Amino acid sequence: MTITSRKAGLAAAAAVGLMAMAGAASAQNAPCPTNAMGINSPTTCSCASGGGTGAVWGTNVYTADSNVCVAAAHAGVIGANGGQILVTPGGGYQSYPGSTQNGITTSTWGSYDRSFTVTLVSMEMPACGTMPAGAEIHACSCPAGPYTGSAWGSGPYTNDSNICVAALHSGVISSAGGIVTVLASPGLQSYRGSEWNGSTTMDYGPWSGSISFDRN
CATH class of the missing domain: 2.170.130.20 (LCCL-like domain)
Known part of the structure; x- marks a missing residue:
């Protein structure tokens, strides 16, 4: 060139x-809660740089008591710089298999009555x-x-x-x-x-x- x-x-x-x-x-959205236990409808929130720390169970679909921002990083929705995400609550599953993705390892869990998924939300x-x-x-x-x-x-x-x-x-x-x-x-x-x-x-x-x- x-x-x-x-x-x-x-x-x-x-x-x-x-x-x-x-x-x-x-305007920035509110910080994400630690887990999705209190989220009852699709909710936009913000993960800080570094994502956060905490336990996570599942792969792409996570137990509702999993750490929201760690789950988002595991799913590849955010990187090291954090970002805005959409947290969508869901029903229960019979199993939540753990895995290692994007440098983060999650655990396996059996039946749990609430779940959530995460997707990226672009700011204006x-x-x-x-x-x-x-x-x-x-x-x-x-x-x-x-x-x-x-x-x-x-x-x-x-x-x-x-x-x-x-x-x-x-x-x-x-x-x-x-x-x-x-x-x-x-x-x-x-x-x-x-x-x-x-x-x-x-x-x-x-x-x-x-x-x-x-x-x-």
């Missing part, structure tokens, strides 16, 4: 900046593309993967990298997507590509600006 075409991508991304400012002001934020020109902080939403586009570096990344590709590579989201906060930083003399978390980035030489991700 030439320097000219890379800079053209930055110019095109500038139009996204105004939408990002409006989207970043959207613009879809991620590349970093808007001149922005220091940019909040945006990545849909569920797979993602198309290119990224250069292994954190920091060049500021014309595809944000969702870089976010998956860095581990702040899973393939289920999520909300990311992108931080601008000075350019580097070189960027070394790598393969992490199912995403591949490329090498590049000197570039004028970099991006990284807020993990707080």
